[in-house]
Amino acid sequence: MHLMVEMIRSSILSATPVLLAGLGGAYTYYADVFNIAMEGMMLIGAFTAVAGSYSSGSWAVGVLSGIAGGLAAALIFAFFVVSLKTDEFVTGTALNMLALGGTTYSLRQLFHVKGAFMSPAIQSIPRWNIPLVSEIPCLGPILSGHPFIVYIGILLAFFVEWHIFNTRFGLRLRAVGEDAIAVDSVGVSSDRIKAQAIMASGVLCGLAGAYLSLGYVTLFAENMSNGRGWIALAVIILTRGRPMGLLLMSLVFGFFDGLGLSLQGTMIPPQFTQMVPYVVTIVALYFYSREKGTAKGEPEQSKASLS
Amino acid sequence: MKKQLLPAIIGIVVALLAGLIILWAQGYPPLQSYAALFSYSLFSRFAFFSTLDKATPLILTGLSAAVGFGSNCVNLGQPGQFLIGAMAVTAFGIAVDLPAAIMIPLSILVALAAGACWSGIAAGLRRRFNMDEFITTLMLNFIADYFTLYLISGPMLDTKMYSPLTPMTNSGAWLPIWNGFGSAFLVAVAAFAVVSVLWNRSKIGYEWRAMGQNPIFSRTGGCRNDAAYVWAMLLSGALAGLAGGLMIMGGMQHRFVKGIGANYAWDGVMIAIVANNNILATGLYALFFSVLQTGAMGMELETSVPSEFSLVLQAIVVLFVVASRESTRMLMNNIAAEMRMKRARGRDKGMGDGRRASNG
Numbered sequence: 289m290h291l292m293v294e295m296i297r298s299s300i301l302s303a304t305p306v307l308l309a310g311l312g313g314a315y316t317y318y319a320d321v322f323n324i325a326m327e328g329m330m331l332i333g334a335f336t337a338v339a340g341s342y343s344s345g346s347w348a349v350g351v352l353s354g355i356a357g358g359l360a361a362a363l364i365f366a367f368f369v370v371s372l373k374t375d376e377f378v379t380g381t382a383l384n385m386l387a388l389g390g391t392t393y394s395l396r397q398l399f400h401v402k403g404a405f406m407s408p409a410i411q412s413i414p415r416w417n418i419p420l421v422s423e424i425p426c427l428g429p430i431l432s433g434h435p436f437i438v439y440i441g442i443l444l445a446f447f448v449e450w451h452i453f454n455t456r457f458g459l460r461l462r463a464v465g466e467d468a469i470a471v472d473s474v475g476v477s478s479d480r481i482k483a484q485a486i487m488a489s490g491v492l493c494g495l496a497g498a499y500l501s502l503g504y505v506t507l508f509a510e511n512m513s514n515g516r517g518w519i520a521l522a523v524i525i526l527t528r529g530r531p532m533g534l535l536l537m538s539l540v541f542g543f544f545d546g547l548g549l550s551l552q553g554t555m556i557p558p559q560f561t562q563m564v565p566y567v568v569t570i571v572a573l574y575f576y577s578r579e580k581g582t583a584k585g586e587p588e589q590s591k592a593s594l595s
Numbered sequence: 596m597k598k599q600l601l602p603a604i605i606g607i608v609v610a611l612l613a614g615l616i617i618l619w620a621q622g623y624p625p626l627q628s629y630a631a632l633f634s635y636s637l638f639s640r641f642a643f644f645s646t647l648d649k650a651t652p653l654i655l656t657g658l659s660a661a662v663g664f665g666s667n668c669v670n671l672g673q674p675g676q677f678l679i680g681a682m683a684v685t686a687f688g689i690a691v692d693l694p695a696a697i698m699i700p701l702s703i704l705v706a707l708a709a710g711a712c713w714s715g716i717a718a719g720l721r722r723r724f725n726m727d728e729f730i731t732t733l734m735l736n737f738i739a740d741y742f743t744l745y746l747i748s749g750p751m752l753d754t755k756m757y758s759p760l761t762p763m764t765n766s767g768a769w770l771p772i773w774n775g776f777g778s779a780f781l782v783a784v785a786a787f788a789v790v791s792v793l794w795n796r797s798k799i800g801y802e803w804r805a806m807g808q809n810p811i812f813s814r815t816g817g818c819r820n821d822a823a824y825v826w827a828m829l830l831s832g833a834l835a836g837l838a839g840g841l842m843i844m845g846g847m848q849h850r851f852v853k854g855i856g857a858n859y860a861w862d863g864v865m866i867a868i869v870a871n872n873n874i875l876a877t878g879l880y881a882l883f884f885s886v887l888q889t890g891a892m893g894m895e896l897e898t899s900v901p902s903e904f905s906l907v908l909q910a911i912v913v914l915f916v917v918a919s920r921e922s923t924r925m926l927m928n929n930i931a932a933e934m935r936m937k938r939a940r941g942r943d944k945g946m947g948d949g950r951r952a953s954n955g
Contacts, residue, residue, distance in 0.1 A: 368914065374921045377669075378868045382913040385865055388858075389906025396901040397621070515737055522730045559745035566737040569730065570720075577726045 296430050303542025304441045305496040309520035310534040311448045312492030317529035319485035320465035324380030325365050326493050327517025328387030333358035333497025335391040338508040347411040351498045358494020366486040370479050404509035412506040435503030449531040522569050526576045544568045602923040606916030614908045628898040635893020636886040644775045650885035651783045655838035656863020657877040658790050663831035665872035666803035672732030673835040673860035675739030676710040680836025682743045683709030684843045685851040688764025698767035710836015711829040718828035760852040770845045779845030791874045803827050869913045
């Protein structure tokens, strides 16, 4: 029983960064921007969050600078993709490299360390105990006492669902994704909406990064996003960008991530348990493709739109 | 190629200037740092040979990405294919002991085959189940990473050492080093020659390029897209695998060490991107990137700029070259449109009245 509680608890913890990045990516998904840069935005957010928290001694400044870092990366991406009309895939890949190189470089430049930066001066995000729920056995430890961004993430899922499907901005966003020229023709700038979508994804990826480096753990390590941005991208494709689907799927991924962690110390070598989330992504893609394949097979189309 | 040259030069110059400003803003002597960057990568025999050494994996991973992207296969699995290639060569080199004349060609084949197998998984999933190779290759990277980590810290661990690495391979599989010149570079050059002939002169190369431009058009035009897709993926994986294999066969280490892949594979992806999947340009950018990476060590030595600066510089180069390529193209299109309009207007003035009259 205790193990079960521990596993569900850890799956919520590891689901959150994928959920947050996925919600950010939902905006760009509906605006038809191929946002491969989420990985980089998250990494930059994680770094600036640690830098902010360390230098100011306040977690709030840390979270805000994490968001600012993600937003800055998004602004670069938007500038290139929307203003200069460069290829999204190309620019996103370059931005990911810039994030990896830039954070590694800054790690040495600012903190004079290689690999990882840890310090007691980094203030981590406070954990919230939910008043009544924390008293309930089993459910209490599962739901209560997480870093507060976990709860923000769940609320954001509902907010994004509402924002994309029930507001004027959301309608325009989806219209841009359907047919940008038609949107331009009625006097709404599709470029502006695309840029806004990219910025929204930057903010949420930055928040995901801040959660990683100030909530999930309290340190910054080289390439610490470790493919979560890409898993988020896979989850978006699997759920077709629906925020409620994202919430569910990221919990599934979190569960397998947590499963990997709790299998450590058993007979299975730890390297195999660490593979689990990535294998699960492939398996999930298999089921998704099978379902899509029986509905309507258009392999060339999807490929052409990717690159 | 000629059309690419101008934006490339503009992009590189602007990026180097941006790098200059970054260095200057952080209080380093910018010009001195750049002087060190180039003198430690080009202007001595030893420096030049180490640049070529570094270029070896970059050329191959760059070609791997260029072949993939150029034929519309989004193979982002170079890191995994690189590691699997390196691991296969290590295992082969430890298990088999033959004279170099047999061992070296066999090891090269093993590297090619191992890389192709790893990308072949993604190609198979695509063909059989229509799963996007772009996600499967990315996920296979992590699987390869953890799998090789498992091998070097468990079954293949050199128990005499204290960090996770394998024993050395048998010396038959070592590529000779002549006076500081690593012959692995020659293998990369040979691979480059083969790929550029295949790409530019062969039938399947034509199909790849057609598929890269427009898969629907190429299918309509009678290309065997499905077969060409699988071959492109296999070649792409094989090249990345060879890059990994040469890391073991060349150099001095001859063993699989944790972190052996470094950033070579992603650098290759960037090289192909900045070269716009052109094979010749891929080779040239690979050399340029290796100049930056090799020189960065010298820069750290001389002006104590952290060598990681080369990573930043590379990414800036990519962004600026791509941006300048797009803006030149847009500018050219605008100029062309303007000229066409002017010509049309000129014609209008001459014969417009008559036409209008006849129309009305």
